[in-house]
Amino acid sequence: MSTPPYPDMDELIQRLLDDQIEPDEMQRLGKAIREDPRVRDYYVDSLLVSAVIRRSSHVTGELSKSDLIRAISSGANQSGSKRVVRYLSSVAAVLIFGVLILASVTLFRQRTQGPAIGRLAGVYEAQWRGARPRPGEPVHVGAYDLREGVAKMDLDQGTSLLLEAPCQVELKSVGEVILTSGRLVAVVPPQAEGFRVRTRTALITDLGTEFGVVAHRDGSTEAHVLKGSVSVALDPNRSARSTSLVVNDGQAAAVDAAGRTMRGGLAAREDFFVLQLPSSSRPSGRSGRLNLADIVGGGNGRGAGRLNRGIDLGTGQAYKGPATAIRRSQRSEFRPTPQLRGVDGVFVPNGAAGPVVISSTGLTFAECPRTMGSYYGGPANSGTFFDIPSRQTHAARLDGVSFGTSAHPALTLHPNAGITFDLDRIRRDNPNARIDRFTAVCGIPKDLPQAPFSPADVWVLLDGVVRFRLHYPAERSAIETVDVPIPAQTRFLTLVATCSGRADYSWVLVGSPFLE
Numbered sequence: 001m002s003t004p005p006y007p008d009m010d011e012l013i014q015r016l017l018d019d020q021i022e023p024d025e026m027q028r029l030g031k032a033i034r035e036d037p038r039v040r041d042y043y044v045d046s047l048l049v050s051a052v053i054r055r056s057s058h059v060t061g062e063l064s065k066s067d068l069i070r071a072i073s074s075g076a077n078q079s080g081s082k083r084v085v086r087y088l089s090s091v092a093a094v095l096i097f098g099v100l101i102l103a104s105v106t107l108f109r110q111r112t113q114g115p116a117i118g119r120l121a122g123v124y125e126a127q128w129r130g131a132r133p134r135p136g137e138p139v140h141v142g143a144y145d146l147r148e149g150v151a152k153m154d155l156d157q158g159t160s161l162l163l164e165a166p167c168q169v170e171l172k173s174v175g176e177v178i179l180t181s182g183r184l185v186a187v188v189p190p191q192a193e194g195f196r197v198r199t200r201t202a203l204i205t206d207l208g209t210e211f212g213v214v215a216h217r218d219g220s221t222e223a224h225v226l227k228g229s230v231s232v233a234l235d236p237n238r239s240a241r242s243t244s245l246v247v248n249d250g251q252a253a254a255v256d257a258a259g260r261t262m263r264g265g266l267a268a269r270e271d272f273f274v275l276q277l278p279s280s281s282r283p284s285g286r287s288g289r290l291n292l293a294d295i296v297g298g299g300n301g302r303g304a305g306r307l308n309r310g311i312d313l314g315t316g317q318a319y320k321g322p323a324t325a326i327r328r329s330q331r332s333e334f335r336p337t338p339q340l341r342g343v344d345g346v347f348v349p350n351g352a353a354g355p356v357v358i359s360s361t362g363l364t365f366a367e368c369p370r371t372m373g374s375y376y377g378g379p380a381n382s383g384t385f386f387d388i389p390s391r392q393t394h395a396a397r398l399d400g401v402s403f404g405t406s407a408h409p410a411l412t413l414h415p416n417a418g419i420t421f422d423l424d425r426i427r428r429d430n431p432n433a434r435i436d437r438f439t440a441v442c443g444i445p446k447d448l449p450q451a452p453f454s455p456a457d458v459w460v461l462l463d464g465v466v467r468f469r470l471h472y473p474a475e476r477s478a479i480e481t482v483d484v485p486i487p488a489q490t491r492f493l494t495l496v497a498t499c500s501g502r503a504d505y506s507w508v509l510v511g512s513p514f515l516e
């Protein structure tokens with residue numbers, strides 16, 4: 001391939017192939033392809049190379065590996081290379097046709113975009129499908145699909161909206177939005193009183209307030225009033241009755257999936273919502289720190305571990321997740337895990353019979369509460385959970401971000417579960433690293449099939465001494481930051497999740513669990 005016709009050509013093509021190109025960039029690229037033969041030729045060459053790389057798994061069923069290599073490395077006139085070129089030409093034709101369609105759709109969307117009614121005030125880890133506004137840019141009448149993260153929109157009359165992914169919302173005007181699915185919080189100033197949020201089954205009207213709305217996928221709706229009051233009415237298109245209810249500060253109301261009945265008198269749940277943009281300084285997977293979830297997955301803390309791999313609390317052996325059954329242990333027996341470098345062992349915490357052994361050297365967890373001894377698989381390098389009744393797997397999110405990925409690793413620690421890491425072994429495996437602290441974000445995901453049955457506790461111990469504890473009542477899903485200093489002589493780091501009653505749906509997630 002030749003050099004790019006202009007400096008950012010490669011970047012534009014890469015963003016196009018990754019579905020990250022902006023409308024103005026698409027318009028600029030399309031114009032250049034139409035007007036400049038050099039751009040057109042370079043563009044076709046780029047698609048050919050991309051087709052080889054991205055489609056080689058399909059190509060190799062017909063052509064040999066050597067054919068592909070020769071096609072990429074040279075223009076040799078061999079029969080295999082000619083077959084590759086013919087194949088790639090057809091692929092390129094399809095891709096070019098698809099790009100032209102994409103360009104047409106993009107330009108059509110630009111022409112039909114509604115008027116600007118506010119601006120995107122800020123984002124946290126935001127990823128969009130379709131329209132991709134950037135912080136500081138206007139937001140227009142139209143649909144927005146937030147797939148990851150949190151976004152804040154400030155509308156022109158002063159109303160602020162906080163969207164938490166996954167969230168599909170349509171801005172109708174400065175005074176009304178349609179929430180198709182997901183969660184949002186609206187803060188409405190006096191001059192914008194009367195602001196409305198519509199869902200498939202309800203109409204929520206501001207009466208001077210701050211409120212949150214949840215639009216579930218099945219169509220049911222929840223309205224939680226954090227300050228002031230709102231009016232909640234059934235959608236007249238679904239209900240024959242004209243029913244409305246005033247919901248005051250600290251209260252909530254729910255509308256069923258059919259849109260025919262409404263329940264009031266519920267308690268508002270602040271923890272169901274993101275009330276401000278999370279800090280961008282939270283731990284992230286894009287660093288040189290040691291990832292404990294990766295170690296649980298059989299890795300070295302630097303990304304070599306396998307996702308959805310865990311340690312069975314009953315045997316100490318590795319298993320492929322997610323777990324699909326709740327089990328029960330009669331004794332809190334420590335299970336060594338010599339097959340995993342950096343993991344000393346695992347155990348089922350239950351203080352009913354006294355202090356619980358938590359290390360191969362006999363350290364104990366004296367404060368361990370009495371539990372039922374039930375457990376669900378064990379600690380796992382995963383961000384997914386299996387719901388037994390529905391037989392469905394759910395992705396875990398904290399503040400709108402999916403965890404259990406390379407960018408956002410996660411250690412699932414469903415109660416009752418305990419795991420001890422051997423820091424001395426980790427230091428020997430990483431002689432140039434000095435371990436100073438353990439950091440993470442911790443929470444119970446909001447989008448569960450059912451609320452947790454019992455309270456849960458999360459514990460962090462250093463050499464058997466409790467250094468940090470979080471308590472999660474059954475009605476709480478807040479995200480907490482964990483930051484525990486680790487003295488140089490510390491050998492064992494222990495993470496424990498306990499639950500005094502039935503542990504159903506207490507899906508404790510330790511996100512971005514790093515040794516700094």
